[in-house]
Amino acid sequence: MxxxxxxxxxxxxxxxxxxxxxxxxxxxxxxxxxxxxxxxxxxxxxxxxxxxxxxxxxxxxxxxxxxxxxxxxxxxxxxxxxxxxxxxxxxxxxxxxxxxxEKREEKKVLEALNLYYQQCLEKEPEAKTYLQKRGIYDALVEKFEIGYAPPSHATLRFLQEHGFTVNDAKEVGAADVGENGRPYARFMERITFPIYSPSGKIVGFGGRTISGHVAKYVNSPQSKVFNKSFLLYGYHLAKEHILKEKRIIVTEGYLDVIMLHQAGFSTAVATLGTALTSEHLPLLSRGNPSVVLSYDGDEAGIAAALKASRLLSTHNIAGGVVIFKEGLDPADMVQRGEQALLAKLFDAPQPFVEFCLERTIKSFNLKDPLQKQRALEEATAFLKSLPAVVANAYQGMLADMLGLKENLVRVPQQKKATNAPQKRVFEDVLELSIIKSILAEPSLIDTVLDLVDASMFKTHYEEFRALLAGQLDHPSLRRILLWEDIKPYAQEEEFVGALVHFLGAYYQEELERVKRANHLDFATKSFLIRKIQHIMFKLKKGELVPYESFSTL
Known part of the structure; x- marks a missing residue:
């Protein structure tokens, strides 16, 4: 607990x-x-x-x-x-x-395993040789806390010796239990790359096999602390540089990130074995940086770049795409000493919209009129998803790409949204201000308990009932809190004055209703009129009076 x-x-x-x-x-x-x-x-x-x-x-x-x-x-x-x-x-x-x-501290399984894996790397020549061949300096091995996961039995023994149960490790995705009921470590005979949350807390690992396993790379499974859709590898190290440089370089792998940091490109991050999705957008857009997609030139890389470019352009995020050809990737180019060329590429990426239009059109045979028409339809459908000003700016480029006159390229106007927020059709500002004042200062409820009944609220009866019931999470009360044009009363004297006005209006209505009540005999009507007038006299003098109901008349 x-x-x-x-x-x-x-x-x-x-x-x-x-x-x-x-x-x-x-x-x-x-x-x-x-x-x-x-x-x-x-x-x-x-x-x-x-x-x-x-x-x-x-x-x-x-x-x-x-x-x-x-x-x-x-x-x-x-x-x-x-x-x-x-x-x-x-x-x-x-x-x-x-x-x-009795209190106990949170079990830091991942932190312990990360230190253990780093110690294991020092004792594993094959893993160290692999990192050296890839051109990774010792300083970067230390910076990114690269380690090595030994065979499963060694990791399980380490966990046991340090007071961690298999269930502790299972909760954070570091171990599991097989169908035969035997526990096993999820990372074994792999170079490990610890994965951190943006705030700098270790949440999982990535692992690269050096034993020829069919799965070259694996990540931690989904757990209470790990969700790869919301994470970017290396972001915790890159975030300050991203905010300063206003640029983020998104790559496809751990080694690309490490080698780019080694070459001085300290804003590099990577998705975790998954495509860039809308769930990454909040992290990518922090500080409004320009986003540079740095993807391989193979079929899979181009497809991923196209999908990501469409996503980013429809969300009006600035940036572009760099596609690496001839089977190279950023890590290879750093190892070959081509940092100057990398800098040039990152400084002039192909804009997202231009990349999307170009790749869309390349998928059609423009010599066939029917396919050219399909290319036009698909490209204009993409432009329609963009902000109107952006879409109109690219109409001419699309016409040039298709070899058409610009008047033949027209982007349809977007339909207006049909599920806009509910409009405030009718409201009573005085009632709302009283309710909002109590929400802002709950102690004021003591002032109104004997004076006001929910039935007095003609327009916002349900809201006041929810307030009296302590249902502060009621949707209608949250809505009132967020209406900036409804102001709570800053001073208690102002609040009391508003109550006097509110009560005066209520009893004035009751007085008129009694006067119209033809079913009452003369004596009863006269008595009630005098009683209500006495209440109103006190209110006019600024005195608050206990609530009296005349609703049974």
Whole structure:
């Protein structure tokens, strides 16, 4: 069990912008941020994230809450699992308690294994020879903490000797149990590359075989701390350089990253054996750098570059593509001493949109009119997915590539989104301001308990009922918190004045209703009128009066 004090300490460090931004690409919008909502089929940014309120809320589907709630909903995790995930993101060590309430520190299996693998490398000549042949200096071996995973039995023995169980290692993807019930280490006879989260916490490993295994490279499996779709190898070392240089070089492998850093290209990172996806965008867009895709020139590399270029261009991310030909990759070029040529290539990549159009058209036989028409349709469909100004700028280039007159190339206008955030059709600003004041200062609820009933709220009855019930995570209350044009009362005197006005309006309506009540006899009506007028007299003097109901009349 996670110690409650440990959870509270972690909560104090959480920033909802950082947490949501870890998963989604946020754009500044006034005092808040917004993005497409991942909890429904959103085509326009409906999810708003408030740094001042530390909440997120979708104005279309109503999803919302705090940073922990977001991780629970996005990753489909339980509360304890979400806490552990956030601890991993923030590089925070949780404290656990056993059934007796005794505290124990988080077991750092991956950290221990990383040191062990580095020690094993020093005793494995074959692994060291491989690294030397690839041109990797000892300083880079140390910088990237490259190691060597010995046979399975040796790793399991190490874990046991250092107080770790197989289940401890299994939880973080370092070991598993086979169908025969026997445990085994996931990394064996492989050069190891520790993988870190952006905050600098080790979350897994990559491994390169030197024993001829059919799987040349393997990564840690999905675990509570490891999700390769949200990680970039080397980012924790490159992030400061990326922010400074405003450029990030994305490569296909560990060795490319290491060799590029060795050559002075310190903004290089790599995807982890997977294509670049939308889940990488929040990390790639931090600091708004220009993105350079550095991919191999084989069929797989070009296909991956095309897919990534389409993704990045549709999200209006600046940058371009460098394709390496003749079977070379960045690591090979560094080893051959071609750093100057690499610098030239990285400084002038082919822009994403141009690369996409060129590769799309190359897949068709333009001598065949039918295929030329298909090339035009596919290319214009791609341009349609881009911002209008960008799409229009490339119409002329597309016409030149196809050998057509520019008036024959027209990009269709994008349809307007149909699921825009719900509009505020009717609202009562006074009611909303009272509710928002109590949300901002919960102690004010004591002031209104005897004075106000939910039935007094003609427009925002449900919201006030949720407030009285303590349902602070109610979607309608989150919505009120995020409406910047609804202001809470800064001083208690202002709040009391608003209550007087609110109550005065309510009792004025009740007075009119009593006067129209033809079913009442003269004596009863006269008594009620005098009673309501007495209440209103006190209110006009600035006195607050306890709530009285006349609804049974």
């Amino acid at each position: 996670i110690d409650e004090q440990s959870i509270q300490t972690l909560k104090q460090r959480l920033d909802v912008i950082e947490v949501v931004g870890h998963y989604l690409e946020l754009k500044k919008s006034g005092a808040a941020f917004k993005c497409l909502c991942p909890f429904h089929d959103d085509s326009s940014p409906s999810l708003h994230v408030s740094p001042s309120k530390q909440i997120y809320h979708c104005f279309a589907c109503g999803a919302g809450g705090d940073a922990i709630k977001f991780v629970m909903e996005y990753e489909k995790l339980t509360y304890p699992e979400a806490i552990e995930k956030l601890a991993s993101i923030y590089n925070f060590s949780l404290t656990y308690t056993n059934k007796m309430g």
